[in-house]
Amino acid sequence: MEKFESLIALAAPLLRPNIDTDTIIPMELLLTVERKNLGPHALTPLRYAKDGTENPDFVLNRPGYRGARILIAGVNFGCGSSREPAVWALWAAGIRCVIAPSFGDIFFNNCFKNGMLPIVLPQSTVEDLAAAALPGSTFRVDLSTCVITTPAGRRVQFEVDPANREALLTGLDEIGMTLQQDATIAAFERNDRQRRPWIHL
Amino acid sequence: MPGRTLFDKVWDEHVVGEPAPGVSLLYVDRHLLHDLSGARGLREVQERGLGVRNPALTFATPDHTVSSAPGRNDDTTPRSGQFVRDLRGMCRALGITLFDINDPAQGIVHVIGPELGLTLPGVLLVCGDSHTCTHGGLGALAFGIGSTEVAHVIATQTIRQKKPKRMRVNFEGAMAPGVAAKDLILHLIGRIGAAGGNGHAVEYAGAAIRRMPVEGRMTVCNLSIELGAKIGMVAPDDETYQYLAGRDFAPKGELWDAAVKHWRDLPGDADARFDKDITIDVNAIRPQVTWGTSPEHVVAVDERVPDPGTVSDPDRRKGMEAALDYMDLKPGQPMEGLKVDWVFIGSCTNSRLSDLRAAAAIAEGRKVAEGVHAWIVPGSQAVKRAAEAEGLHQVFRAAGFEWREPGCSMCVAANMEFVPPGMRSVSTSNRNFVGRQGPGARTHLASPAMAAAAAIAGSITDLRKLQG
């Protein structure tokens, strides 16, 4: 898996609440476009007008926000379906970090499996960061110190669960790690067969 | 030690270890795969030179991409064939039980799990699909996972998870005539918002849940994810055991007795504490219908489209304005009377026998309004057979509904069954997101009886006006 250590990049504010994974990558595109080509299709319903031309008002289409790698988002970002291609599409569009007051639970987990850093901060802090994200200004996000630095030099501390932080910093292979626990899993199964025999078909 | 909730008890039974501080490695009792992501997960594991750790606990069915057209085959939907054949090939190669496209047990993965008795109280069940929370209606700890997690489960029969917080929703009181399980959960989402359950496992309790049949409990749990919670559960009781007794994969004989004894200890202790505890007065709930593009955009059918101008948060206001624009609605417009083009009765939310009965009770002796396309897509082959045995298909056909084959169909339009752009649909599914039923489609979520009433009236209608 890709690692995440730190990032210096443009940040784009997109505070609308409840941006769902169907909006991040619609089903039709998920089914027909290869993973590495999903970038131009991320956030399609917001990014393009009905006729397929770019929506000039959409933040990632505006000068000074194109190429943003940090998204400052509203509550419940990534709610809805479990589709991991939602993370892949944002990744392919260059996004590496999403800052929001809350996330859809499954999307949040999927981020850590794909080298994407989701940061939860109080709504008022997210709004402050969004206000500081003027066109063309860069933020620094450092996972080793858990600090966001705004263009004006304000430092905002954030928290990431230690296991998830470790996974991002080292690019952990979780399947490989769990397979090393095979004897423990087998012992659990033996025991469980006695305890809940109806489970083991 | 403080008392434990239902969720805590089931969680604790599955802890294999703690691979990192705050992270549990949990044993997976049941893993369900479907055509959209199943083959991909299996292939990923195979490419790493790994196998399926426990194929006997893994089950697959094609549901998302299959056509719902009568007489369908793999290729009725051009794109579907590849997904179905991939899943079939991988299941064969790896020894996984597949309920294939026209198998008597095929259906939407969240409909067939419970009806086959694969879903049981206290099991930990996962699936690469967010509506896996549905299975919580039987007291299972069930949640949706992403495809990386799917591969992890295939290879290890375990999953790494952080323990969520606990929330309880007490539905107290009695449901008025014409009010369905769907209305309770939509009302709740309207009250606490689509993010109200973020980071929580929700337990639904209270008199209205205890009196609710198991199928209704599944509908309630199904929309947990639309509340922002990936887990929803109802404590098992005699209603649950009656529902499960004799089902294909449910334990039998002595094993059944032992299981029921075990299950009776699962409900939460009286002194168990929740991080959030909410009580909803069910008596006051009226039939619900969504107006916007988030399930939290919901009102009672006799209400009007809300005015974003009354909302102070500017981003929320802009979100509402965009939703109204997409839905082609004006603030203050009554919901009743909105002209409808499509009606979809189906999906893992509302495609079980009781849902079809509720819709048929409205359809019986009436006609679908001219110009309305109305589809009934049963959730599974078993639901379809049971409904046909009662003659429901004839009721629907006589009224002008199409009676179709089981699958997800127009809930997600992955099988190219779309609501056309700009058309207004009343759907019994769970998501009214932009483009969910097809690009440009305008979706109003409602209960099966409300959807049937909309088909008959040709517009959004208070079903109570059609009841005797």
Ligand code: SF4
């Ligand atoms: S019916 Fe709809 S929500 Fe349910 S599993 Fe299928 S696509 Fe998902």
